Amino acid sequence: MTSLWLDRAAPVDDDPLPTEEQLDVVVAGAGLTGLTTALLLARAGLRVACVEARHVGAVTTGHTTGKVSLLQGTHLSRIRRHRSQSLASAYVDSNREGMEWLLRFCADHGVEVQRRAAVTYAATHDELGSVEDEHRAAGSLGLPVTWQERLDVPFPHVGATVLPDQAQLDAVQVLLALVEQLREHGGTLHQGHRVVSVSRTGEPVVGLERGGELRARHVVLATGTPVLDRGAHFARLEPMRSYALAFTGATALDGMYLSAGSDARSVRDAPGGVLVVGGSGHVVGRTRSEREHLEELRAWSARHYPQATETHHWSAQDYRTPDGLPMVDRLPGSRGRVHVATGYEKWGMANAVAAARTISGDILGEVPPWARELHGRAPSASSAAEVARINLGVAASLAAGAARVARERLPGAGAAATARECGVVGVCTHLGGLLKWNDAEETWDCPLHGSRFTPDGQVLEGPATRPLKRRTAPDQ
Numbered sequence: 001m002t003s004l005w006l007d008r009a010a011p012v013d014d015d016p017l018p019t020e021e022q023l024d025v026v027v028a029g030a031g032l033t034g035l036t037t038a039l040l041l042a043r044a045g046l047r048v049a050c051v052e053a054r055h056v057g058a059v060t061t062g063h064t065t066g067k068v069s070l071l072q073g074t075h076l077s078r079i080r081r082h083r084s085q086s087l088a089s090a091y092v093d094s095n096r097e098g099m100e101w102l103l104r105f106c107a108d109h110g111v112e113v114q115r116r117a118a119v120t121y122a123a124t125h126d127e128l129g130s131v132e133d134e135h136r137a138a139g140s141l142g143l144p145v146t147w148q149e150r151l152d153v154p155f156p157h158v159g160a161t162v163l164p165d166q167a168q169l170d171a172v173q174v175l176l177a178l179v180e181q182l183r184e185h186g187g188t189l190h191q192g193h194r195v196v197s198v199s200r201t202g203e204p205v206v207g208l209e210r211g212g213e214l215r216a217r218h219v220v221l222a223t224g225t226p227v228l229d230r231g232a233h234f235a236r237l238e239p240m241r242s243y244a245l246a247f248t249g250a251t252a253l254d255g256m257y258l259s260a261g262s263d264a265r266s267v268r269d270a271p272g273g274v275l276v277v278g279g280s281g282h283v284v285g286r287t288r289s290e291r292e293h294l295e296e297l298r299a300w301s302a303r304h305y306p307q308a309t310e311t312h313h314w315s316a317q318d319y320r321t322p323d324g325l326p327m328v329d330r331l332p333g334s335r336g337r338v339h340v341a342t343g344y345e346k347w348g349m350a351n352a353v354a355a356a357r358t359i360s361g362d363i364l365g366e367v368p369p370w371a372r373e374l375h376g377r378a379p380s381a382s383s384a385a386e387v388a389r390i391n392l393g394v395a396a397s398l399a400a401g402a403a404r405v406a407r408e409r410l411p412g413a414g415a416a417a418t419a420r421e422c423g424v425v426g427v428c429t430h431l432g433g434l435l436k437w438n439d440a441e442e443t444w445d446c447p448l449h450g451s452r453f454t455p456d457g458q459v460l461e462g463p464a465t466r467p468l469k470r471r472t473a474p475d476q
């Protein structure tokens with residue numbers, strides 16, 4: 001399934017791999033985090049290479065809904081449930097800086113942006129309390145939100161908090177402009193090279209899947225969830241997948257809408273009478289049928305926009321943290337040389353840029369004040385409880401997988417028919433989770449930490465770096 005944004009974009013060329021050079025920084029990942037970090041460092045005069053496992057925008061940035069907003073569903077009140085007002089305020093400052101940088105970059109480099117109000121609405125009376133909480137949290141953090149009972153939309157609502165003058169864009173166009181600027185400042189891009197290792201001693205040596213090594217003073221893992229396990233980030237992140245549909249034949253909207261319920265609906269427009277509807281999310285690999293989620297979203301869209309014609313459908317995942325704040329830090333034991341950024345909880349447009357600002361500031365010795373406060377935070381009691389909940393979910397998935405194996409006496413037998421047909425062993429190469437067949441995307445998805453594979457076992461995304469094992473015997 002190709003997203004509306006990737007479908008419109010031309011492929012990007014590669015530069016020769018600088019295996020003979022001593023680089024200042026290797027950035028792994030050509031999404032919004034990686035390319036912005038690479039550009040900020042290249043602009044400061046550093047020699048930077050960005051290494052991408054697949055292609056520019058291949059994973060979450062290429063499949064986002066592209067709303068750039070400081071009002072983020074019910075995210076601010078979620079942060080306030082776990083953290084102090086001062087940390088929540090640092091979060092808003094970081095996102096304001098991220099958003100301002102991004103919109104300035106778009107204006108300077110000809111990337112189209114539409115200004116829209118951001119709207120968090122209650123679809124039912126049950127959701128009203130959480131929208132009211134968000135309204136209060138946003139107001140207390142200095143955002144000029146207003147309360148509206150009625151919205152000019154065809155779907156049910158009973159009240160909303162509204163923040164004017166936010167923005168929406170095509171994130172793939174942003175990535176293409178970032179690549180162009182990166183090259184203009186002496187940086188290079190290398191697609192189709194998966195990072196599989198970073199040495200622990202001395203200056204980092206980055207190992208690539210197809211062979212070859214890169215040497216640099218610093219490495220930035222901008223890979224969505226980190227691909228090295230040394231910081232055990234995977235144990236504190238929940239991979240959340242959701243679905244999106246694009247339609248033609250819709251009228252322009254004056255807002256970007258997101259409902260407050262657990263089964264959130266996201267609605268925005270795009271130039272040329274395009275409507276984008278998203279939602280119907282779940283933890284990766286932990287649902288009976290992904291296709292049912294997609295169909296549910298289709299049915300909702302058909303009910304409220306019967307005149308619209310579907311052109312694209314896709315799905316994507318992002319990573320939820322225990323306290324709603326992103327994880328931007330140095331990898332333990334790396335002597336400050338390996339940096340990671342993850343956990344934007346589907347609000348990465350501003351957060352990715354803020355993370356890029358934090359990491360580049362760390363390398364260049366000029367960390368913004370909000371970054372010191374956000375990323376120096378100690379675990380809180382409520383976020384520790386959330387970590388426990390996340391790992392209970394992982395344990396339950398492990399137990400369910402083990403029960404399936406015991407029942408059917410085959411590794412990967414839960415999806416055995418298809419795994420055998422595909423000639424792979426349906427066991428994740430990250431930490432051994434039993435894979436689930438995703439019937440919407442036709443992929444192998446791991447219910448433990450969100451790694452995903454093609455039918456023939458190539459890594460698509462998540463913490464795994466190695467392909468699935470091939471079956472060598474019929475009963476394997």
Ligand SMILES: Cc1cc2nc3c(=O)[nH]c(=O)nc-3n(C[C@H](O)[C@H](O)[C@H](O)COP(=O)(O)OP(=O)(O)OC[C@H]3O[C@@H](n4cnc5c(N)ncnc54)[C@H](O)[C@@H]3O)c2cc1C
Pocket residue numbers: 028029030031032033034051052053054055056057058059060061062063064065066067068069193194195196222223224227240241242243244278315316317318341342344345346347348349350351352461462465
């Ligand atoms: C359905 C959905 C809707 C969203 N809508 C919004 C929205 O409206 N507004 C908003 O602010 N945010 C939104 N988000 C969140 C936002 O899109 C993401 O947070 C953001 O794009 C993440 O960017 P990234 O660069 O960190 O990750 P990615 O874009 O995933 O980039 C990581 C890159 O690293 C590469 N990679 C992985 N492993 C390796 C390796 N070993 N070696 C080399 N490269 C590797 C991948 O191929 C990928 O290209 C949404 C997310 C989802 C899932």
